[in-house]
Amino acid sequence: MSVLNYIDSHAHIYSEQFKPDRNEAIRKATEAGVIQILMPNVDHTSIDVMLQTEADHSESCLAMMGLHPCSVQKHFEKELYTVESWLNKRKFIAIGETGVDLYWDKTFLPQQQEALQIQVDWAKKFNIPIVLHTREAFKEVFEIIEQNQDGSLQGVFHCFSGTAEEAQQVIKLGFYLGIGGVATFKNGGLDKVLPEVPLASILLETDCPYLAPVPFRGKRNEPAYLPLIAKRVAELKKIPTEELVVACTANTKKLFNL
Numbered sequence: 001m002s003v004l005n006y007i008d009s010h011a012h013i014y015s016e017q018f019k020p021d022r023n024e025a026i027r028k029a030t031e032a033g034v035i036q037i038l039m040p041n042v043d044h045t046s047i048d049v050m051l052q053t054e055a056d057h058s059e060s061c062l063a064m065m066g067l068h069p070c071s072v073q074k075h076f077e078k079e080l081y082t083v084e085s086w087l088n089k090r091k092f093i094a095i096g097e098t099g100v101d102l103y104w105d106k107t108f109l110p111q112q113q114e115a116l117q118i119q120v121d122w123a124k125k126f127n128i129p130i131v132l133h134t135r136e137a138f139k140e141v142f143e144i145i146e147q148n149q150d151g152s153l154q155g156v157f158h159c160f161s162g163t164a165e166e167a168q169q170v171i172k173l174g175f176y177l178g179i180g181g182v183a184t185f186k187n188g189g190l191d192k193v194l195p196e197v198p199l200a201s202i203l204l205e206t207d208c209p210y211l212a213p214v215p216f217r218g219k220r221n222e223p224a225y226l227p228l229i230a231k232r233v234a235e236l237k238k239i240p241t242e243e244l245v246v247a248c249t250a251n252t253k254k255l256f257n258l
Contacts, residue, residue: 004245006230007036007252008223010158010178010205013061014039014046014053017209017220026057029223037223038256040064040097040131043071044082064094066119069101069112069133076111080118087126093256095123096131097158103136113144120148129255130155138162142169149173154255159207164193171201176255178203181211181221184232194236199247204230
């Protein structure tokens with residue numbers, strides 16, 4: 001057993017890709033020292049399986065509630081009603097994941113911005129953090145968060161792969177950077193960014209089943225690979241892995257009130 005306690009701050013362990021061996025993947029994660037797995041929601045189709053995973057693994061898996069920007073289309077209000085009704089029904093650790101994604105399609109940018117604003121309001125109302133997706137859309141998300149930051153908003157720019165300047169903007173807002181498998185990629189760019197980022201601003205994540213770290217790049221990612229990400233981040237920061245993990249676990253507990 002690992003002596004270090006890791007928390008995977010962003011993992012779609014409930015996804016279809018884990019259907020054949022979800023329990024096994026969670027067991028492997030526990031053996032690797034991953035004590036908790038935080039699960040962002042996608043849309044109405046992911047809620048049941050996510051909540052079932054939480055119920056089956058209540059000691060480790062914790063659910064968020066939100067609407068992913070890739071699921072925001074013409075009739076996104078219906079999706080948001082579902083999210084809101086769940087938020088009123090029970091407690092969740094965060095709003096998420098939400099944000100803007102301009103990688104595949106820019107058609108619904110106004111709707112994505114509106115959906116994000118509504119979810120920012122919920123984060124304030126329910127006094128829980130917000131988990132942000134910013135693929136090809138850092139500026140668009142940052143503007144909305146900056147406008148709404150009155151000191152009460154907390155959260156993380158998940159899967160951060162931006163510039164050193166963008167990292168400093170996030171930190172200045174009082175938000176965290178979610179660092180995952182991209183940190184291990186040769187041309188991921190984070191080798192230039194992470195040395196400048198204070199330990200107090202970093203969360204570790206896998207974003208599984210996506211973005212598996214080297215040497216598993218291109219394969220299915222899973223929470224058991226989190227130590228590989230931690231090791232690389234520690235190398236880039238020139239500190240012992242233990243120091244990094246202790247800090248990141250404390251940061252995650254603080255943000256999500258665990």
